[in-house]
Amino acid sequence: MNIKEYFASLFTGIHSLIKGMEVTGKELVTPKVTEQYPENRSTLKIPDRFRATLQFIYDEQGSHKCIACKSCERNCPNGTIKIQTRMVDLPNGKKKMKLDKYIYDLGSCTFCNLCVSSCPTSAIEFSNDFEQAVFTREALVKQLNYLPEKDEPAPAPAPAKAEETKVAPKAEKSEETKVAPAKDEETKVAKPQATNQENKETK
Ligand code: SF4
Numbered sequence: 001m002n003i004k005e006y007f008a009s010l011f012t013g014i015h016s017l018i019k020g021m022e023v024t025g026k027e028l029v030t031p032k033v034t035e036q037y038p039e040n041r042s043t044l045k046i047p048d049r050f051r052a053t054l055q056f057i058y059d060e061q062g063s064h065k066c067i068a069c070k071s072c073e074r075n076c077p078n079g080t081i082k083i084q085t086r087m088v089d090l091p092n093g094k095k096k097m098k099l100d101k102y103i104y105d106l107g108s109c110t111f112c113n114l115c116v117s118s119c120p121t122s123a124i125e126f127s128n129d130f131e132q133a134v135f136t137r138e139a140l141v142k143q144l145n146y147l148p149e150k151d152e153p154a155p156a157p158a159p160a161k162a163e164e165t166k167v168a169p170k171a172e173k174s175e176e177t178k179v180a181p182a183k184d185e186e187t188k189v190a191k192p193q194a195t196n197q198e199n200k201e202t203k
């Protein structure tokens with residue numbers, strides 16, 4: 001290496017060092033994005049659409065909309081959902097399949113959302129509650145229908161009598177209207193006979 005090459009290499013190294021320090025200096029004054037979890041738990045904002053865990057949607061009366069159709073179970077690509085059903089006798093004498101247990105394994109869920117999008121009654125959704133850490137894999141298997149299942153309500157009495165009474169007057173009226181023209185026919189026939197008798201008397 002001659003003296004010229006030595007200085008060229010030296011300046012290249014210094015230039016590279018200045019470039020690196022330039023990036024370091026910029027990041028030194030840039031606002032920090034690191035979250036100090038769990039110290040910042042009270043101010044932490046998780047996006048609403050973040051998929052943390054599957055859950056049932058219960059209303060104020062403690063009812064859910066799952067009809068035990070198993071569409072979510074069939075559409076789940078990795079068998080995360082297991083649905084147990086039972087047949088119940090309805091008050092009207094028919095039978096109906098009802099949900100017994102809805103088992104969800106958070107440990108094998110890939111959060112693809114296929115179960116939610118395939119549900120015909122919008123009975124399930126993803127919660128953004130991200131704090132799901134547990135000590136065993138078994139604890140990740142959850143029963144989502146945690147409230148007791150409700151019985152089927154008794155069927156309301158059918159308003160059959162009211163409909164009969166509504167229909168009856170219409171039938172009477174229509175019969176009257178059908179009979180009415182017969183009188184006119186009688187009168188039409190009677191008049192010519194009378195005129196014939198009158199003609200005979202005049203003769
Ligand atoms: S999000 Fe995907 S993997 Fe998870 S339970 Fe639903 S269908 Fe299965």
Ligand code: SF4
Pocket residue numbers: 065066067068069070071072073083118119120121122123124
């Ligand atoms: S959660 Fe929806 S798709 Fe799954 S069994 Fe219930 S009604 Fe069917």
